[in-house]
Amino acid sequence: MKNMGSWDEGDWIAVIALLVLGVFLSIGALIAGSKKPEFAGHPKGLYMLFFAEMWERFSYYGMRAILIFYLTQHWLFSDSKSNLIYGAYTSLVYITPVLGGYLADRYLGQRKAVLFGGLLLAAGHSLMAVEGVGGQNDPTINVFWAALAFIIVGSGFLKANISVMVGQLYRLTDIRRDGAYTIFYMGINVGAALGTILVGYLGQRIGWGYGFGLAGIGMLAGLVVFVLGKSALKGAGEAPAPLSRSSEWTLYAVGLGAVAVIWALVQYQDVIQNLLLVSGILLLGYVVLVATFQLPYGSIGAGPRSRVNVALAGLALMLFLPLALILGLGIASGPVALGLAPAAWVALFGFLLLLGVMVVEKMNREDHARDRMFAILFLIALNPLFWGLFEQAGGSMNLFTDRYVDRGAVPASIFQSINPIYIILLAPLFAALWQWLGKRGKEPSAPAKFGLALAQMGLANLILVWGAQAFGIAAMTPVIFVFLYYLLATTGELCLSPVGLSAMNRLAPTFVASLIMGAWFYMTAVGNFVAGKIGEATGGHGGEMSKAKLLEIYEMFGWIAIGAAVAVLLVSPIVKRWMHLDTLRDRDDGLAGIGEAEPQAAGVHPEPKGA
Known part of the structure; x- marks a missing residue:
């Protein structure tokens, strides 16, 4: 145990995070102990879901913060291979919620799907703590692949459904719904920020097993909150129709079978690339024909x-x-x-x-619905470039921060908390900004916001490159440029992800709404895989990342993003006309919660619900 007088910056950040976590847990205990059905004007079920999701995000983002270091330093994969594994893993995380949402909507109900997904996630995070001796020849690496598979499938069942339950606590016309999602959204980002700091600190300072173990404990805590808070849900998230015990267990067996398939798949990244190609041809081809x-x-x-x-x-x-x-x-x-x-x-x-x-x-033949689909296809096509650059955060950018940034005594993984902290601070400002501009008729259109998002992501890359080059390749890069990089990446994220999700919901015809949402998240998954390929390129021919090579790749893609942004902004008036917003009409969306999506999270884009 360190003497307080010898604590460094990393120690103090971890202690502050622990204190913040204690404050939130105290608030949770206060709410749980209250005998009133509501707290601060909202049903207690909202806060139960808040803390369950906070712990899930705590575990997921904590594990994500140290994954690239675990791959390079413990299992001894090259930088290139580690980035590719990271990209394959995160791409699968964004595909499985489509299946999880479908099974919940049709058969299981959201509550049981979340519970099953949470159990898989807890198992996965616990297995991550099984280190072995390290190196690719260690048989324990198969436990690592299994851990990733459990987390991928568990995310599919949980992430696709828990926020639907938030909507089901309120009537469609309830004016508290937006406020409820704001509160829930806070839980996502608080969990993400605290998880990256505490899990990252333990993983890099004390031992991998301690970091992953804490992530597993966090997931178990979320499960306990979810189970004990069942009564507060007031029936939200139950199955659409009674399901026989044998049918229910068959669905669970399907989930476990999916774990086995993913265990084999995640080890062969080229196969994942081919599957993305084939499924992309079928999905996008069908959307175009429709x-x-x-x-x-x-x-x-x-x-x-x-x-x-x-x-x-x-x-x-x-x-x-x-x-x-x-x-x-x-x-x-x-x-x-x-x-x-x-x-x-x-x-x-x-x-x-x-x-x-x-x-x-x-x-x-002129057709407004078709024009809107063309606008949707245009927006969807921009996903891979943006997320391919944005998701460098957990891969090559993490390695760059660890090796080439003057970060003092702060573990590199803790810098992954910058994005969720920026999200917490900036999201309300962006919401107010769009509203303020909208009242004056000056709010940018959705395609224009996409262009701004690409411009900010490109500028983030270029500022990092220029800052690193200004101080010399041989010198450590000042940490201010890392903060500027994440600031611009976050503002770009706020211009694209929530805006894109809203556009998909508004523009898609009802009979293909789930198909369009699936296409959106498919292209997000492609973007994550592209991120792995970009990260792989930073390793050069030898597979080990150099500062010069990374800056070369970042500069190239920075200018590509800027060029794409200019092109998008130039054609945005045309795409806006395709949207035909003047002829859009409200429609009956059925039950509360159906077709809704998870609010914007730190580095994690909204998830499909009932796709």
């Missing part, structure tokens, strides 16, 4: 010359989508300039052919 033909004519092939155009669109998709996705996933490694030039021309031809078919069909 938007171009089914919406205006009622069915694919019903309109004049539609059969010919459908065939041409199919050919275009075959030429463009596979190659475009290959180029998108592989661009970080630089193969475009080296050997994919013919593929790039074929992809361009396919894109122009597809664009031509869409233009011809638009000229044949």
Whole structure:
């Protein structure tokens, strides 16, 4: 035990985080001890969900903060391979909630899905604490892969459903709903900030097992809160229809079977890339066909010359989508300039052919619903670039902070708390800003906000590069540039993620709303995998990251993001017209909570509910 007089910055930050956690737990005990059905104007069930989600985010973000260091320092993977594993892991985390939301909506109900997901997550975080002797030849590494699999599948069942239950505590017309999600949102980010600090501190200062063990304890604490607070839910999150015990256990068996599949899958990142390609072709291809033909004519092939155009669109998709996705996933490694030039021309031809078919069909028949789908596709297509850069935070940026930043005695993983802290401070300001601009008719459109998000993410990269270069490659980079990087990344996140989610909900036709939400999160998953590929590129040919190579990659993608931002801002008036906001009408969304999404979290984008 250190003498207080010898405490350094990292020790003090951890102690402050512990005190803040104690304050929140005291508030929780006060609420739990109250005999009134409400606290501060909201049902007690809201606060139960607040603390359950706070602990889940505590465990998830705490583990995420030290994962890249665990891969490089304990299992001795190269920097490139570690970034690729990190990207594959986070991409799967964003795909599984689609399945978890579906099973909960149709069969299990949100409460049992959350409980099952929490158990899987607790198992996964506990298995992460099994260290072995280290190195890739240690058989204990199979326990590590199993731990990742449990966390991935558990996230699918829990993250997709817990915030739906927040909405189910209120009527659709209840004016307290926005305030409720604000409170819940606070729990997400408080958990994320405290988890990165405390788990990161223990993991890097004392031992990996202690850090991951604390994450596991956090998840178990969340489960205890959730189970003990069942009565406060007042029936929210129950199954849509009675389910037999055998059927229920069959669904749990499906979840465990998914763990086994993911255990095998996460070890082979190339397979994940191929699955993303195949599923992307099918999903986006179907969305394009629905938007171009089914919406205006009622069915694919019903309109004049539609059969010919459908065939041409199919050919275009075959030429463009596979190659475009290959180029998108592989661009970080630089193969475009080296050997994919013919593929790039074929992809361009396919894109122009597809664009031509869409233009011809638009000229044949004006349809507002189809135009909105085109706007949706435009916004969805920007996800991989933004999240591919943003998610460097837990990978290459984490390694850069550890090795090349003058951070004093603060463990590098603690810097992962900057984003959720910025979110807590800035999200209310952004909400007020949009409202203030909206009242004056000056609020930017959704596509313009996407352009601003890309510009800020690109600028974050460039400022980090310029700051590091200004002080010399051989010198340690001042920590202020890390804070500036995360500030711009966070403001970019606030311009894109909540805005994009709102646009998907507003613009998607009811009969394909879940499909569109699935496409949104699929492209978010692609963005996470792209992040792994970009991080892999920072390792260069030898696989070990150098400061010069990282700055080179960051500068290249910084300018790519700035260029994309300029292009998006230039075409944003056209995309805004496609949205036809003047003809949008309110619709009956059914029960409270259905189709809602998780509020913006620190570095974690909103999750689909009932997709």
